[in-house]
Amino acid sequence: MESEFSNAFPESCAMKGGEGPHSYARNSTFQRSAIEAAKKLLQSAVIDNFDLKTTCGSSGNQIRIADFGCSTGPNTFIAAQNIIEAVQLKYQSQSQNQSTPEFFVFFNDQASNDFNTLFQKLPPNRNYFAAGVPGSFYGRLFPSQSLHLVHSSSSLSWLSKMPKELTDRNCGAWNKGRIFYTNAPKEVEDAYEGQFKMDLATFLQARAQELVGNGIMILMIPAAHDVIDFSVDLYGGKDYEVLGSCLMDMAKLGLISEEKVDTFNVPTYFPRLKDLKKMLESNEDLSVEKMDLLDGNNLIIEPNLGRHVSQCRAAFEVLIEKHFGDGIVDELFDRFAQKLMKSPQLTMYPQKLKLVMLFVVLKRKV
Amino acid sequence: MESEFSNAFPESCAMKGGEGPHSYARNSTFQRSAIEAAKKLLQSAVIDNFDLKTTCGSSGNQIRIADFGCSTGPNTFIAAQNIIEAVQLKYQSQSQNQSTPEFFVFFNDQASNDFNTLFQKLPPNRNYFAAGVPGSFYGRLFPSQSLHLVHSSSSLSWLSKMPKELTDRNCGAWNKGRIFYTNAPKEVEDAYEGQFKMDLATFLQARAQELVGNGIMILMIPAAHDVIDFSVDLYGGKDYEVLGSCLMDMAKLGLISEEKVDTFNVPTYFPRLKDLKKMLESNEDLSVEKMDLLDGNNLIIEPNLGRHVSQCRAAFEVLIEKHFGDGIVDELFDRFAQKLMKSPQLTMYPQKLKLVMLFVVLKRKV
Numbered sequence: 001m002e003s004e005f006s007n008a009f010p011e012s013c014a015m016k017g018g019e020g021p022h023s024y025a026r027n028s029t030f031q032r033s034a035i036e037a038a039k040k041l042l043q044s045a046v047i048d049n050f051d052l053k054t055t056c057g058s059s060g061n062q063i064r065i066a067d068f069g070c071s072t073g074p075n076t077f078i079a080a081q082n083i084i085e086a087v088q089l090k091y092q093s094q095s096q097n098q099s100t101p102e103f104f105v106f107f108n109d110q111a112s113n114d115f116n117t118l119f120q121k122l123p124p125n126r127n128y129f130a131a132g133v134p135g136s137f138y139g140r141l142f143p144s145q146s147l148h149l150v151h152s153s154s155s156l157s158w159l160s161k162m163p164k165e166l167t168d169r170n171c172g173a174w175n176k177g178r179i180f181y182t183n184a185p186k187e188v189e190d191a192y193e194g195q196f197k198m199d200l201a202t203f204l205q206a207r208a209q210e211l212v213g214n215g216i217m218i219l220m221i222p223a224a225h226d227v228i229d230f231s232v233d234l235y236g237g238k239d240y241e242v243l244g245s246c247l248m249d250m251a252k253l254g255l256i257s258e259e260k261v262d263t264f265n266v267p268t269y270f271p272r273l274k275d276l277k278k279m280l281e282s283n284e285d286l287s288v289e290k291m292d293l294l295d296g297n298n299l300i301i302e303p304n305l306g307r308h309v310s311q312c313r314a315a316f317e318v319l320i321e322k323h324f325g326d327g328i329v330d331e332l333f334d335r336f337a338q339k340l341m342k343s344p345q346l347t348m349y350p351q352k353l354k355l356v357m358l359f360v361v362l363k364r365k366v
Numbered sequence: 367m368e369s370e371f372s373n374a375f376p377e378s379c380a381m382k383g384g385e386g387p388h389s390y391a392r393n394s395t396f397q398r399s400a401i402e403a404a405k406k407l408l409q410s411a412v413i414d415n416f417d418l419k420t421t422c423g424s425s426g427n428q429i430r431i432a433d434f435g436c437s438t439g440p441n442t443f444i445a446a447q448n449i450i451e452a453v454q455l456k457y458q459s460q461s462q463n464q465s466t467p468e469f470f471v472f473f474n475d476q477a478s479n480d481f482n483t484l485f486q487k488l489p490p491n492r493n494y495f496a497a498g499v500p501g502s503f504y505g506r507l508f509p510s511q512s513l514h515l516v517h518s519s520s521s522l523s524w525l526s527k528m529p530k531e532l533t534d535r536n537c538g539a540w541n542k543g544r545i546f547y548t549n550a551p552k553e554v555e556d557a558y559e560g561q562f563k564m565d566l567a568t569f570l571q572a573r574a575q576e577l578v579g580n581g582i583m584i585l586m587i588p589a590a591h592d593v594i595d596f597s598v599d600l601y602g603g604k605d606y607e608v609l610g611s612c613l614m615d616m617a618k619l620g621l622i623s624e625e626k627v628d629t630f631n632v633p634t635y636f637p638r639l640k641d642l643k644k645m646l647e648s649n650e651d652l653s654v655e656k657m658d659l660l661d662g663n664n665l666i667i668e669p670n671l672g673r674h675v676s677q678c679r680a681a682f683e684v685l686i687e688k689h690f691g692d693g694i695v696d697e698l699f700d701r702f703a704q705k706l707m708k709s710p711q712l713t714m715y716p717q718k719l720k721l722v723m724l725f726v727v728l729k730r731k732v
Contacts, residue, residue, distance in 0.1 A: 061510075062509045062510075062512060102509040102510060103509075104508070104509050104512070106497060111485045111486060111488070112486075114482060115481045115482055115485060115498060116480060116481055116482050119477045119481060119498075119500035120477055120478075122477070122500065129499075129506075129507060129508055129509055130499070130500070130501075131472060131497040131498060131499045132481060132485075132497060132498040132499075132500070133495075133496070133497045133498075134485040134488065134496070134498070135496075140495075141495060142470070142495055143428045143468040143469075143470050143495055144427075144428075144468060146428060146470070
């Protein structure tokens with residue numbers, strides 16, 4: 001069995017599309033294994049929490065589903081299919097007299113996402129109508145009360161923007177010499193956490209407005225164990241530290257400017273589990289129906305270094321090119337691979353895994 | 367005033383996207399002038415025929431609009447804005463007590479359309495939610511009764527496929543030595559017309575299922591005058607004949623294979639006005655509320671030969687590359703420009719214009 005895990009490289013950021021060796025589509029096995037692991041949880045969530053009568057009564061027997069942070073597939077198609085199967089299963093057991101509903105699936109990601117690739121890869125024999133919805137999910141994207149079921153997997157770790165204080169040399173949160181919040185002053189982590197908290201609240205509020213009453217939202221969010229010490233423990237943080245040190249090396253060699261490195265920070269954050277739970281419980285229009293952790297056995301580290309590097313590259317290539325300009329990515333990831341090869345203990349041991357995936361079901365109050 | 371018209375190069379076919387000199391976005395002035403000319407007709411159509419109460423009652427104050435054959439903009443955005451303005455106008459005059467509706471606009475074109483470009487160009491301050499819907503509009507694309515207002519401009523001349531008999535050497539409709547139905551045997555025109563008729567019926571049937579009761583459909587379809595003699599009169603046909611003769615020249619020089627030319631036919635058809643009217647009246651779920659012809663003064667020929675050639679190229683580049691392979695387009699359109707320069711009377715005289723634009727409003731019977 002080829003079970004693969006690299007790290008939390010979520011789907012929401014604008015990724016390199018297409019089918020090339022570094023494309024996101026070829027390097028998103030972690031998300032897929034997470035989605036497959038989540039299939040059972042997801043299907044029980046639908047069966048236990050999705051109320052057919054309430055949601056479909058006023059909508060002419062249509063069910064509208066949205067996936068936030070879809071990237072270019074195929075994971076988003078697998079998730080959509082899993083959800084639809086569960087709804088159909090529930091439907092068949094409950095409403096023998098009604099005709100089966102029609103499904104309309106909306107695939108959302110940023111406008112810079114490669115929707116052309118996504119659309120080319122839509123399953124040809126799908127049993128749903130499909131649309132792409134471009135735009136940041138940290139804002140409204142759908143009319144009020146227009147969605148019955150919301151899904152988002154591994155996307156909410158991406159921040160909407162970087163807190164300014166990280167690049168302000170007069171500020172305690174100035175993150176000079178690093179590109180992430182691990183092994184950084186507490187102020188740096190606080191700045192990351194503050195942004196994450198604001199972003200998540202914005203996401204929940206927008207979705208609460210878009211969901212119909214009793215509509216449900218199924219989220220999978222990478223998080224850090226509560227007992228974690230970010231300065232030594234966070235799996236994933238090590239990767240970013242190595243990547244940061246490669247950038248620093250390149251700055252020392254004059255290949256990129258040091259200032260550019262100082263103003264670059266990886267825009268992802270992994271909240272502590274107990275903080276995340278509190279944030280999810282804080283929206284007054286949404287009730288938490290279920291929380292669960294995904295089985296760690298399904299989150300196995302990518303044992304192949306080359307593929308691991310490809311996955312990192314797929315996740316960050318666009319971001320890095322945007323910040324540093326073209327032409328540094330090949331060299332940067334060559335250096336990254338070499339450093340990892342010299343210290344495989346940094347990334348290659350599953351027992352060092354400190355990230356978990358929180359699975360949560362929220363329901364829109366009526 | 368820069369008023370431009372080249373010919374009916376509709377928006378629905380997969381066009382070259384982006385912003386280059388041959389991109390569709392830079393060369394779609396005909397469609398834009400048609401849309402601007404249609405603005406008044408369109409807005410009265412909405413005001414006279416769109417029933418706010420019926421359509422919005424069951425949809426939580428949302429109005430869902432779809433444009434079929436959107437290409438990469440900007441014309442589709444202008445049309446959407448015109449429609450929304452008219453609905454708002456009507457709304458303000460009729461329903462002072464209700465809150466203004468929310469608009470959800472769906473932009474449809476084939477999956478090969480450049481949706482990335484379309485999404486990048488979405489007006490940032492638009493007052494509607496937006497989605498892209500990939501797929502041929504000669505088939506279902508939306509759930510039943512989910513659209514309130516359908517729009518399609520200049521797109522229905524594109525056929526879903528070419529009739530087989532055009533490339534069958536044992537058939538009277540074999541179109542050897544030509545790429546269009548002008549100056550061809552009657553069987554060729556019949557084959558084109560048969561395909562158009564089938565395609566239009568399929569389009570109307572699909573939209574009838576997707577529209578809510580009393581929902582309206584506003585179509586603009588290029589057509590030929592009833593008195594036209596296709597062998598001498600059809601404006602646009604001449605262009606295609608010149609393009610065909612350039613392909614033939616290139617085949618004689620061994621630059622492309624003759625067989626490839628024999629199997630290439632331009633997949634657009636301009637029905638005679640009276641036939642088109644009959645076809646539009648034939649769907650039993652739709653009633654024709656209004657038919658009108660767009661003011662010919664707004665359909666002025668592109669007086670600049672270079673731009674005219676660019677427009678043709680924008681419309682056919684993808685199609686030609688797909689059929690003949692890469693690398694012939696530059697040479698083909700150089701030859702095309704040279705031939706037109708030698709015989710400007712073929713294309714440059716507005717009085718030879720034999721195409722009209724039929725504007726039609728259909729309503730979904732309840």
